[in-house]
Amino acid sequence: xxxxxxxxxxxxxxxxxxxxxxxxxxxxxxxxxxxxxxxxxxxxxxxxxxxxxxxxxxxxxxxxxxxxxxxxxxxxxxxxxxxxxxxxxxxxxxxxxxxxxxxxxxxxxxxxxxxxxxxxxxxxxxxxxxxxxxxxxxxxxxxxxxxxxxxxxxxxxxxxxxxxxxxxxxxxxxxxxxxxxxxxxxxxxxxxxxxxxxxxxxxxxxxxxxxxxxxxxxxxxxxxx
Amino acid sequence: xxxxxxxxxxxxxxxxxxxxxxxxxxxxxxxxxxxxxxxxxxxxxxxxxxxxxxxxxxxxxxxxxxxxxxxxxxxxxxxxxxxxxxxxxxxxxxxxxxxxxxxxxxxxxxxxxxxxxxxxxxxxxxxxxxxxxxxxxxxxxxxxxxxxxxxxxxxxxxxxxxxxxxxxxxxxxxxxxxxxxxxxxxxxxxxxxxxxxxxxxxxxxxxxxxxxxxxxxxxxxxxxxxxxxxxxxxxxxxxxxxxxxxxxxxxxxxxxxxxxxxxxxxxxxxxxxxxxxxxxxxxxxxxxxxxxxxxxxxxxxxxxxxxxxxxxxxxxxxxxxxxxxxxxxxxxxxxxxxxxxxxxxxxxx
Numbered sequence: 095x096x097x098x099x100x101x102x103x104x105x106x107x108x109x110x111x112x113x114x115x116x117x118x119x120x121x122x123x124x125x126x127x128x129x130x131x132x133x134x135x136x137x138x139x140x141x142x143x144x145x146x147x148x149x150x151x152x153x154x155x156x157x158x159x160x161x162x163x164x165x166x167x168x169x170x171x172x173x174x175x176x177x178x179x180x181x182x183x184x185x186x187x188x189x190x191x192x193x194x195x196x197x198x199x200x201x202x203x204x205x206x207x208x209x210x211x212x213x214x215x216x217x218x219x220x221x222x223x224x225x226x227x228x229x230x231x232x233x234x235x236x237x238x239x240x241x242x243x244x245x246x247x248x249x250x251x252x253x254x255x256x257x258x259x260x261x262x263x264x265x266x267x268x269x270x271x272x273x274x275x276x277x278x279x280x281x282x283x284x285x286x287x288x289x290x291x292x293x294x295x296x297x298x299x300x301x302x303x304x305x306x307x308x309x310x311x312x313x314x315x316x317x318x319x
Numbered sequence: 320x321x322x323x324x325x326x327x328x329x330x331x332x333x334x335x336x337x338x339x340x341x342x343x344x345x346x347x348x349x350x351x352x353x354x355x356x357x358x359x360x361x362x363x364x365x366x367x368x369x370x371x372x373x374x375x376x377x378x379x380x381x382x383x384x385x386x387x388x389x390x391x392x393x394x395x396x397x398x399x400x401x402x403x404x405x406x407x408x409x410x411x412x413x414x415x416x417x418x419x420x421x422x423x424x425x426x427x428x429x430x431x432x433x434x435x436x437x438x439x440x441x442x443x444x445x446x447x448x449x450x451x452x453x454x455x456x457x458x459x460x461x462x463x464x465x466x467x468x469x470x471x472x473x474x475x476x477x478x479x480x481x482x483x484x485x486x487x488x489x490x491x492x493x494x495x496x497x498x499x500x501x502x503x504x505x506x507x508x509x510x511x512x513x514x515x516x517x518x519x520x521x522x523x524x525x526x527x528x529x530x531x532x533x534x535x536x537x538x539x540x541x542x543x544x545x546x547x548x549x550x551x552x553x554x555x556x557x558x559x560x561x562x563x564x565x566x567x568x569x570x571x572x573x574x575x576x577x578x579x580x581x582x583x584x585x586x587x588x589x590x591x592x593x594x595x596x597x598x599x600x601x602x603x604x605x606x607x608x609x610x611x612x613x614x615x616x617x618x619x620x621x622x623x624x625x626x627x628x629x630x631x632x633x634x635x636x637x638x639x640x641x642x643x644x645x646x647x648x649x650x651x652x653x654x655x656x657x658x659x660x661x662x663x664x665x666x667x668x
Contacts, residue, residue, distance in 0.1 A: 121548075132599070136592040143592055199554055232572040235558050235565035236614045241576035241607055245587075265587045267580035267600070269573075269607050282580045282603035284587055284596070298589050302596025304603070 123158040127168070129307040131283075135174055140295025146176035150186060150303075164194040164202070182214045188221075194229070202229040204246070224250035225264065240270045242281070251287065256297065261288035268305075277309040342376040343369060347385055359393045366390045370409075384414045391435070392419070395428040403428075407435035415443040415464050416494075436466045440527040442520035444473075447535035452658045454501035454508060459660055461486070461497045461516055468492040469520040475499060478513040478534070490523070501658045508656060511538050513663055534665040540657040544649045547642045551634060557627035566618025573611020577604035 131150045136143055154168025171187040190208030197203065203226075210221040227246030234240065248262035268281030282304060289297035346369055353362035368374055369386040378386075391406035410417045419432040445462040452459045465471055471491040476483035482504055486497045501509050514537055519530040558565065584600030 134596050134599070138592060232575065234569040234572060234610070234614055236561055236569050236618045237610070239569075239610050239614070241572050241610075243576065243579040261589075263587065265583040267576055267583055267607070268603055269576060269610055271610075280603055280606050282583065282596070282600045284583050286587060286589055288589060298592055300589050300592045302584070302588075302599055304596070304599040 121160050123156075123161075123311060125156040125158070125309050125311045126153075127156065127307055127309045128153050129170075129305055131170075131172075131303040131305040133172070133174065133301060133303045135299075135301050137297070137299045139297045144176065144178040144181055146174040146178070146181070146183070148172055148174035148186075162196050164192075164196065166192045166194070182216075185213045187211050187213075200231050200233070202231065203227075204229060204244075206246070219254045220252075222250070222252040223248045223262070227264070238272045240272070242266070242268045242270065242279075256289055257292055259287045259289045261286060270307075272309075275311045277307075277311070279305075279307045279309070281305045281307065343374070343378050343382050347382060347389075350386075351389060354389055354393055357396075359396050363390065363393050363397075366393065380413060384410045384417055387413070388417060388419070391432065392424055392428050395431045396425070400431055403431050404435045404438065407432050408439045411436055411439045411466055412441055415441040415466050416445065437524055439466050440469065440520070440522040440525050440529055441466050442469070442471065442518045442529045443531050444516055444518045444533050446533055447516065447660060447662045449661045451540070452501055452660060454656070454658060455654070458498040458500055459658070461499065462494065463487075463491075463497055463518045464494050465491050465520045465522075468523045470523065471495070471518065471520045473497050474517050474519075476515050476517070477503075477510070478515050491520070508539075508653075509537050509658065512536065532665075534663040536661050536663045538659040538661070540659055542652040542655060544652055545645045547645050548638050551631075551638060556631045556634065557624070559624055559628045559631060561618050561620075561622050561624050563618055563621060566615040569614030569618070570611040573607045573609075573614065576607035577611070580604040580607065 129152045131152070133148055133150050135146045138144070150170055150172030152168055152170030154166060156164055156166040158164045167190070169187070169189045171185070173183060173185050175183045188208055188210035190206060192204060192206035194202040194204045206223075206225045206227075208221075208223050208225075210223075212219045212221075225246040225248045227244060229242060229244040232241040232243075244264075244266040246264045248259075248264065251259050251262045264283065264285045266281055266283040268279055268283075270277055270279035272278075283302065285301040287299040289299070346365055350362045350365035350369075353359070353365070366386050366389050369378060370383060370390065387406045387410035391403045391410065393403075394400075394406060395403035419429050421429050424432075442463065442465050444464075447461065450459070461473070463471065463473055469491060471487060471489065472485065473487040474483045474485050484499065484502075484504055486499055487495065503509055514535055515532050516535065517530065517532040519528070521528045580600040580603040584597045588596075
């Protein structure tokens with residue numbers, strides 16, 4: 095992958111994994127998650143917006159300790175295709191880990207690290223990001239539904255051949271419905287990176303995803319109600 | 320360092336008590352050497368000096384008992400049986416564990432000593448030795464003695480409680496080792512604390528009684544126990560009754576999520592890159608809005624929530640089961656408790 099290539103961004107199932115609720119009377123709760131994301135990537139390196147889309151698949155696990163600490167790991171991968179002239183389709187793969195501290199039932203403070211690779215037939219580009227953020231969890235009283243709002247800042251973004259971005263953040267909103275130890279959720283997620291101008295114009299990059307996630311929990315209990 | 324050692328040596332050497340005991344010890348060794356060489360007439364005055372009230376140096380209980388014993392043995396060899404028995408009795412009164420080794424002393428001396436034991440009544444218990452006792456496989460051992468045939472009761476009791484464990488109650492003559500399994504009368508493991516070991520004897524030869532107490536401490540060495548789960552807080556239980564107000568709150572929550580999704584797709588996106596997946600955000604926002612409206616409609620009439628009641632019951636049962644499991648594991652750990660026994664200050668009649 096050359097510097098001039100448009101850089102598509104893959105889905106982060108890790109984000110979905112971090113949305114797992116923390117409540118539980120057991121001391122350790124283990125969850126397994128599978129998800130699929132419809133990802134839309136946009137990048138502008140000064141020659142106009144280049145757009146690519148694709149499905150990304152992910153899986154992971156979450157271990158929650160005493161409803162206060164959650165550790166999640168996950169992998170995701172897929173392909174993004176584009177119709178833009180001169181641009182190539184690419185494969186995306188990533189692995190990440192995230193830790194969440196849940197001081198109160200409706201709030202989780204999170205830290206994450208993720209490594210992602212984009213591959214084309216001729217090149218590969220690595221992204222490494224470290225983020226900190228918070229997640230608000232709104233449990234419905236009348237039905238087993240949870241609403242989630244999340245925002246993260248990415249103080250560390252290391253990309254092959256690119257300077258650090260001026261703006262790097264992620265945000266998400268979604269709903270999750272659970273029945274017993276099984277949960278299904280729908281989430282809207284955003285990643286935004288604004289790289290500085292290094293003489294060839296500013297590089298702006300953004301990923302939006304619609305993710306459906308399916309979770310199976312073992313140990314502890316389902317969230318309310 | 321050398322100076323320190325020298326200094327300590329001088330301090331010890333200068334200690335009047337230590338020096339006095341050394342004087343007594345030297346005198347005793349000298350007397351015993353004379354006794355072993357059968358120079359009895361020369362040994363007796365030395366021994367008498369040690370037990371005399373005019374002896375200017377400190378004499379320990381053991382040294383005094385030793386002096387009386389050798390005096391008795393010496394006078395027995397000189398044919399002064401009554402005097403020998405009197406000194407033997409003095410030794411026995413001070414230390415009922417005193418005995419004559421039949422391999423070292425003559426049958427006549429031993430016979431006189433036994434006569435002295437019959438004429439003297441005392442009970443005693445040895446200071447408790449420090450040790451670890453696994454109650455499952457081991458027993459604590461205490462050594463008691465009566466100077467002759469007597470009714471003996473050995474009891475152990477927590478220093479601050481009334482419940483006593485009777486370790487022995489029968490006729491005894493001489494040394495006896497009494498064992499304790501570490502349990503109290505109600506079957507509980509002896510809790511940590513201070514204990515009193517008391518012996519009371521009544522002679523079957525003389526109209527006399529005697530008693531003695533020693534003290535020791537018991538500590539527990541137990542593997543770390545697990546904490547049981549706390550009571551379920553209201554936040555951990557589901558609402559068991561559906562309230563109209565709850566539906567309104569859920570509607571607000573749904574709208575908050577919907578607004579959040581739309582805000583992310585409009586405020587957080589880079590507008591230079593176009594729509595920012597607005598359609599995806601609308602899909603999620605619509606889902607959240609529908610969930611909120613559904614919640615509101617669902618809660619129009621107050622009613623019980625059987626599913627939540629059942630779920631709360633399941634959580635309570637799960638908690639109780641978890642606590643029962645923890646309690647079982649803790650009980651197994653407690654059963655592995657080892658008693659740490661140490662002698663404690665205090666001794667009494």
